[in-house]
Amino acid sequence: MSDKKYKHKQKSMVVSYNRWGYIFLIPFFVVYLVFQFIPLVTTIYNSFFENYRSGLTQIGPNFVGLQNYITIVTNGDLINYSKNTMIMWIIGFIPQIFFSLLLGAWFTDPSLRLKGQRFFKTVIYLPNLIMASAFSMLFFTLFSDNGPINSILVNLHLLAQPFKFMSNATAVRCLVGFMNFVMWFGNTTILLMAGMMGIDQSLFEAAEVDGATSTQVFWKITLPILRPILVYVLITSLIGGLQMFDVPQILTNGTGDPARSSMTLIMFLNKHLFSKNFGMGGALSVFLFIITGILSMIVFKISYAGEVK
Amino acid sequence: MSENAIKNNTTSKGMNVHARRTIAYIVLSILSFLCLIWFYILFINATRSNSGLKTGFTVIPGRFLIQNFTNMINGTVPVLNGMLNSVIVAGLSAGLCVYFSCMTAYAIHAYKFKGRNSIFTFILMIMMIPTQVTALGFISFMGKLGLMDSFVPLIVPAIAAPVAFFYMKQYMDSNLPLSLLEAARIDGCGEFKTFNSIVVPLMKPAIAVEAIFTFVSSWNNYFTPALILSTDKKKTLPILIAQLRSADWLKFDMGVVYVTIAFSIFPVIVVYLILSKYIVGGVTAGGVKE
Numbered sequence: 001m002s003d004k005k006y007k008h009k010q011k012s013m014v015v016s017y018n019r020w021g022y023i024f025l026i027p028f029f030v031v032y033l034v035f036q037f038i039p040l041v042t043t044i045y046n047s048f049f050e051n052y053r054s055g056l057t058q059i060g061p062n063f064v065g066l067q068n069y070i071t072i073v074t075n076g077d078l079i080n081y082s083k084n085t086m087i088m089w090i091i092g093f094i095p096q097i098f099f100s101l102l103l104g105a106w107f108t109d110p111s112l113r114l115k116g117q118r119f120f121k122t123v124i125y126l127p128n129l130i131m132a133s134a135f136s137m138l139f140f141t142l143f144s145d146n147g148p149i150n151s152i153l154v155n156l157h158l159l160a161q162p163f164k165f166m167s168n169a170t171a172v173r174c175l176v177g178f179m180n181f182v183m184w185f186g187n188t189t190i191l192l193m194a195g196m197m198g199i200d201q202s203l204f205e206a207a208e209v210d211g212a213t214s215t216q217v218f219w220k221i222t223l224p225i226l227r228p229i230l231v232y233v234l235i236t237s238l239i240g241g242l243q244m245f246d247v248p249q250i251l252t253n254g255t256g257d258p259a260r261s262s263m264t265l266i267m268f269l270n271k272h273l274f275s276k277n278f279g280m281g282g283a284l285s286v287f288l289f290i291i292t293g294i295l296s297m298i299v300f301k302i303s304y305a306g307e308v309k
Numbered sequence: 310m311s312e313n314a315i316k317n318n319t320t321s322k323g324m325n326v327h328a329r330r331t332i333a334y335i336v337l338s339i340l341s342f343l344c345l346i347w348f349y350i351l352f353i354n355a356t357r358s359n360s361g362l363k364t365g366f367t368v369i370p371g372r373f374l375i376q377n378f379t380n381m382i383n384g385t386v387p388v389l390n391g392m393l394n395s396v397i398v399a400g401l402s403a404g405l406c407v408y409f410s411c412m413t414a415y416a417i418h419a420y421k422f423k424g425r426n427s428i429f430t431f432i433l434m435i436m437m438i439p440t441q442v443t444a445l446g447f448i449s450f451m452g453k454l455g456l457m458d459s460f461v462p463l464i465v466p467a468i469a470a471p472v473a474f475f476y477m478k479q480y481m482d483s484n485l486p487l488s489l490l491e492a493a494r495i496d497g498c499g500e501f502k503t504f505n506s507i508v509v510p511l512m513k514p515a516i517a518v519e520a521i522f523t524f525v526s527s528w529n530n531y532f533t534p535a536l537i538l539s540t541d542k543k544k545t546l547p548i549l550i551a552q553l554r555s556a557d558w559l560k561f562d563m564g565v566v567y568v569t570i571a572f573s574i575f576p577v578i579v580v581y582l583i584l585s586k587y588i589v590g591g592v593t594a595g596g597v598k599e
Contacts, residue, residue: 020500021420025428028413032469035447035462036435042446099340106333111326114333122585123341125592129581131529133547134573137554138351141566148350148366155365182343190592214329236437243439246531246547250554266441266532273445273536281445289442296437304433304475 040289047282053275060279068283077268078287084173084256085264088248089241091177096185097233103185104192105218110201124186132183132246139175140166140251166252169261176248176262184240188233195229196222232303239295242288245270348578354567362563377564381572384562386549387541388569395545395573398463398534399527406467406523407477407516408509414477415508419490429478436471441532448536458539467527473519476591480515518591521584525577546573 047068051061072078103124107117114120127135142149143165150162165171199222207217223230245266248256254271256263265288272281354362357371381388417429440447451462485508493503509516531547538544544552550573553566581588 017494017500018420018422021416021422021425024412024416024420024504027409028432028469028474031409031465032435034450035466036440036443036469039443039446039450042450043443044446046445046449099336102336103340106337112330112333114330114337118586118589120337120341121589122582123344125585125589126578126581127344129525129529129577129588131531131547131550131573131577133529133531133550134570135347137550137566138347138570138574140554141354141563141570142347142350146363148354148362151365182347185340186344187592190589239437239439243441245441246529249531250551253555269441269444270532270536273448278445278449285442285445289438292437292439292442296434299437300434304436 043282043285043289045282046278047286049279049282051279052277064279068279069286072280072283072287078265078284080260081263081265081268084260084262085242085244088173088176088180088244088262088264089238091174092180092184093234093237093241095181096188096237097230099185100188100192100233101223103189104196105222107189107193108196109214110204111214121186121190124189126186127183128187130183132179133250135179135183136247136250139179143175167258169258172248172252172258172262176244176251179247180241180244184237188237191233192226192229195226199225228302232299235295235299239292239299242266242292348574351567351571351574355564355571357564357567359562359564362567373564374568377562377568378572380562381565381568384565386552386569387544388546388549388572390542391544391546391549392572394460394543395528395547398460398545399524401460401464402467402527403520403524405464406470406473407520409468410470410473410519411477411509411512411516412504413474414481415504418478418481418485419487432471432474436475440466444533444536447533451537457537458543459537460543462537463527463530463534463545467523470523473523476519477512477515480512484515485511514587518587521580521588522591528577549573 046061048063048065049061050059050064050067052059103120106112106114107121141147144150145162145164145166149165150159153159154162163171165175203221203225204217207221212220243266244264248262248264249267249270252262254267256267265284269281269284269288272278272284350366353367353370355377356374357367358373358376361367361371361373413432417425417432447462448457451457456462489507490503493507498507529547530545531551534545535548535551538548550570553561553569
């Protein structure tokens, strides 16, 4: 096809080749438009309307301006559920980053020469691939009032009678945080390790010559150099935390009980979507979109901006 | 090894290597235990009968695995059907995702057209936006298109996957020289044919890694399928798991509950253990650059 053109003009040939760049981009942008961009616009549009069902009567859609936004902020829902989401995220994130740094430092420390690294990496990454809903269902059955965990604790005489994990706000939050920790620390370890292996070995050698302990090396060399990756891990994990859904949804059967103390933002959104309260759901989505948008910009700035030449 | 330990001990004021190594092994063993114990308990419980499970936990597996499995298949929750649906949705998503992400990455990688940089920047910027924030518009627009309760809204969006795109683009940067494409052109190979018969085969390692990740995330996805699918026969595994939870689960045969959870978790574990080398390596490849 292009043989003939080739003989004619080098330049027009390059241009006609480059036209293919646009052609190859068509599938991505058509799909993006239909399944993400139009939905985004529809979501924002819906947030300005009063549109819900009250019993059997359909209210709206009536244009109400920013009323949905005002309602969701003033009735405390947004603040409450943001607080729940953040608490459960922090419970999981603190051990996650702690153990990831520790493991990353150990795995990349040449003087330790740990054996079985591949085995350990394989094992700690495993929970990341597990279906979160099934994992959560498993925890629910294990920690239920007469489940195996209670039976073990009672048999070992650590407890006089079964502890009702699911009726205790702190216990439920800790279980959610713990599951998130188990599912994500392997992933973070592998990311941090990649960063640690990229550090110039001569820095460590110089530190050793100067008589620095491994603790000093970690705090004074490894950590400062890792800062961009740590910020990346922190923010992507925060974005992931804001999306927290499967685990608390299945664990509490969508109620966020006890007393909605484990109801996350996305669980709240999911409730609105099922009850077809599109106005409030829209306002909540726009809030989430703005927050994740700002966080994404930070990730973009620190990690990918250099990619575009 | 001990020489090294002694040397280190004398030169540094901190703990000697031997002690640090021991602590490292202990912590690693505890963490590995924390990762694996749940699957062990799940396996044990899946092999025990409902009445046996009520008497408490045992360390040794029971003999009821096959019976629990038969009860599950004959039960009210259409697990086999759900598995088939999950395989269809996840398989097609993975296929479409890798092929078209490769194509998008190729467009940015191989051609110098106007607006190329802005498009690249745009795709990277939308990478982190979660699907949940557009879910409301998504279901109402899918309703308008008549696509509710169908697999299309769960499969086709995989074509526009910024993360897979970025991974492919990075792989191309280091593994797909433009001179090769020039050579194909001089030999008179059309652009589309070049992509299919030269680029795609060269991208196989990246395609394999991304296919696994897309398959697993689609297999595990609960949020969107739960909003789109409403017919029992079309539901995927995560929705069925959620149904187990929302039903009056105390009346359930617990052996069947455990075997159902095991049934949705273990296929992924088996695939993972076979391919773990590539998967663990692939985690970082698409990730950050310092």
